Amino acid sequence: QQQVKQSPQSLIVQKGGISIINCAYENTAFDYFPWYQQFPGKGPALLIAIRPDVSEKKEGRFTISFNKSAKQFSLHIMDSQPGDSATYFCAASANTGNQFYFGTGTSLTVIP
Amino acid sequence: DTEVTQTPKHLVMGMTNKKSLKCEQHMGHRAMYWYKQKAKKPPELMFVYSYEKLSINESVPSRFSPECPNSSLLNLHLHALQPEDSALYLCASSRRLLRGPYNEQFFGPGTRLTVL
Numbered sequence: 571q572q573q574v575k576q577s578p579q580s581l582i583v584q585k586g587g588i589s590i591i592n593c594a595y596e597n598t599a600f601d602y603f604p605w606y607q608q609f610p611g612k613g614p615a616l617l618i619a620i621r622p623d624v625s626e627k628k629e630g631r632f633t634i635s636f637n638k639s640a641k642q643f644s645l646h647i648m649d650s651q652p653g654d655s656a657t658y659f660c661a662a663s664a665n666t667g668n669q670f671y672f673g674t675g676t677s678l679t680v681i682p
Numbered sequence: 683d684t685e686v687t688q689t690p691k692h693l694v695m696g697m698t699n700k701k702s703l704k705c706e707q708h709m710g711h712r713a714m715y716w717y718k719q720k721a722k723k724p725p726e727l728m729f730v731y732s733y734e735k736l737s738i739n740e741s742v743p744s745r746f747s748p749e750c751p752n753s754s755l756l757n758l759h760l761h762a763l764q765p766e767d768s769a770l771y772l773c774a775s776s777r778r779l780l781r782g783p784y785n786e787q788f789f790g791p792g793t794r795l796t797v798l
Contacts, residue, residue, distance in 0.1 A: 672724035
């Protein structure tokens with residue numbers, strides 16, 4: 571059973587546009603929601619993360635929006651650049667354990 | 683410093699070989715992980731060590747044998763692998779803080795394993 575559902579599977583955005591990736595979860599015990607960026611042949615890199623006590627977190631061009639009641643969170647990449655082309659994974663974990671549950675990934679392509 | 687290192691970067695082995703993957707972190711993290719990742723798929727959890735003790739084994743075949751010699755090192759011993767075991771093997775570590783992010787997890791660059 572997929573604990574975290576991610577969409578879309580792939581996304582093509584023009585340079586300068588906004589990329590939006592969505593994730594949803596069911597387990598209300600989750601209290602930490604990171605996003606990872608992965609380039610081909612590399613390990614995932616922690617991009618930005620949020621806890622459920624805030625509804626939004628912004629770091630540079632990257633923003634997480636969090637809707638606790640809907641159990642959804644999303645990553646917004648503003649002013650998308652070709653260098654942002656990568657696979658993005660959302661994840662979730664609960665403070666009671668060490669396990670992280672990953673979404674299925676979104677392949678983002680930013681075209682010049 | 684948020685670095686997790688892994689060696690080797692690439693490994694090619696036959697089905698009868700024995701090899702080991704190594705992972706190291708010096709961030710004081712007490713949870714360490716092995717993941718397997720196939721192309722275009724999310725990381726798939728294999729093992730979790732918490733305070734040097736194996737806490738999660740996701741029904742991984744016995745041809746994969748993890749070892750945590752100390753709080754900074756994690757090994758994955760490989761024996762009699764199959765071609766379908768070819769994948770990117772990722773090590774990660776995480777920390778739990780009373781303040782700030784909980785369970786912040788950092789990945790290493792991975793070892794690209796090819797089984798012939």
